[in-house]
Amino acid sequence: MTETAKRRPGTRIEEVARVAGVSKSTVSRVINDEQYVSAKSREAVHAAIAQLGYSPNQAARALAGNRANAIALVVSEPTGRVLGDPFFAGVLRGVHSELAGRHMQLLLMMTQPSDTDDLVTYLSSGHVDGALLVSQHGEDPLVPMLAEIGLPVVSGGRPLGMAVPFVDADNFTGALEAARYLASLGRKRIATVAGPKDMAVGADRLSGFKRGLSEAKLPTGLVAHSDFTPESGAKAMERLLRKAPDLDAVFVAADIMALGALQVLHAHGKRVPEDVAVVGFDDSVFAATATPPLTTIRQDVEELGRTMTWRLLAELAGEAGLPPSLLLPTSLVRRASA
């Protein structure tokens, strides 16, 4: 590295102390919202901070306080395919809004299974105070590894393996509602493009769907698995059509897969919803803009991000009696496809 650029931060805490007429310690106490500071001092410090445009040096805070004042958002998936997913975008937005105003930075980390070790080393070295995990496939080794090093963690989506705190949409109930709705429409040959078997989200939505069909005394055998891409959604739809050319409804376990399914349905001359009713899941940006607009199960991904963050921060703050896991409600959004 050559001649790395350096810059001197502006005001230091000492100057704030001078202007406010108190000691550094008092300024520090005010900044950290501690008790035992007189209203008078507090006010003076706030005034000085505003006047000088002071902003504490995070590095020094972290070093002295033995905290990082940062949490990581870990996306463990090959080359961040999830990033393109509106799901992730929503979570990110939620995390960010929950963090707003707190003195906490968000570090974004992506990781392939191959460099899991590096990541664990990094996370265990005090760079962050806790981690949020998203979109891990099945039994992600990251989960037990982080649990072992004692790093507070909250998973977005139910992890398949080890029990760690998590927040998830109520996928089971959402899919159940989708199946009930399709059955209520009088559809009899209801299929599903399910998610991957090795992801809890896939399994949960499939379970809920099957439960709904069972209630209506309908057969539950029309299942094609897929991963969360339009392409594989299309392929799954092809398989379904081959197996049951006369199917009259399909629950696609993610809007993004429904896009592919819709293309295949059109290509086969099936009218939606007349011949085949389609219900998606997520109510992502894809749903409203699909042709035809997609009836879907809405999950509030932004709320998911907020809740995950709240849960993690609460744990970092040492709060007791926190629920190990939380399920967020879903709701049916009716559009043109069913």
Next chain:
Amino acid sequence: MTETAKRRPGTRIEEVARVAGVSKSTVSRVINDEQYVSAKSREAVHAAIAQLGYSPNQAARALAGNRANAIALVVSEPTGRVLGDPFFAGVLRGVHSELAGRHMQLLLMMTQPSDTDDLVTYLSSGHVDGALLVSQHGEDPLVPMLAEIGLPVVSGGRPLGMAVPFVDADNFTGALEAARYLASLGRKRIATVAGPKDMAVGADRLSGFKRGLSEAKLPTGLVAHSDFTPESGAKAMERLLRKAPDLDAVFVAADIMALGALQVLHAHGKRVPEDVAVVGFDDSVFAATATPPLTTIRQDVEELGRTMTWRLLAELAGEAGLPPSLLLPTSLVRRASA
């Protein structure tokens, strides 16, 4: 704050030095890839680091080195609507891949126009070494403010106001190619759903489009402005159809707007591409999954992210003779819509 959780980082540099049989300074030099370290020491240090699973404390590095070892990715737009945009996801992926392996963290910051001052204060306080800006509308006040405090900055997309280093897709040439292609198809009444007037990306694509039509001696008057959402794309398409019911082609300046335009075209009984040929821009995930699949101008957003990051890091490293701005090539991707 109550009883904030604390953790002690594991190994410290001193222990690495002891195990390697050298001084802290030498370990530091090895870590920072400096010269004047014997191969022997270097090797010993690497071995010790591996053995101990050592990872340097970023806070201490930042404090002592007077660098943050972090850059910010600033998304300046009301409540991160951009986040849902595949454009942003791609850029993020590119930024991240370029950062991989360097000791640099990525801080994600979103900001509304209202808290620009806070952001500037924060960024100017040494928390980051530089910033990447994306998706600013028109003359974003952030640009001159950051330039003023001397923070190295690279903009993703050409900023409308002040001259700061930027990287952008070659929007002009891309749109030019779209227009030429449509003309080469024999289309005569070619319209465009353009982007916002106050964004360079909107202006540049419109200019290129008009230039292309002029070349073919075609009229350039069929223009409807829109922002980058499917809804406003649909509205713009409605306006275009009202103005020219017999239009036979439309260049939609973003795939995501094309989704809305496509819905409207269908609703009006227009067949795509038979009656109306449609060309989009971006080649985002929306393009291939649209009905019909969209012919579009591809821009490599991941490369955009990588290039922005490279440019910023090069500047931080004090490299001389860096190009103030860079334009990335685009290419036509033929699918079914035109």
Next chain:
DNA sequence: GTGAAAGCGCTAACAT
């Protein structure tokens, strides 16, 4: 309620 002083773990002169 407030201040003084001792580090937090590292980098950066300055020696050698």
Next chain:
DNA sequence: ATGTTAGCGCTTTCAC
């Protein structure tokens, strides 16, 4: 090529 020393700006005992 390597070791020694002095901080970086803040939080945190511990007095008062």
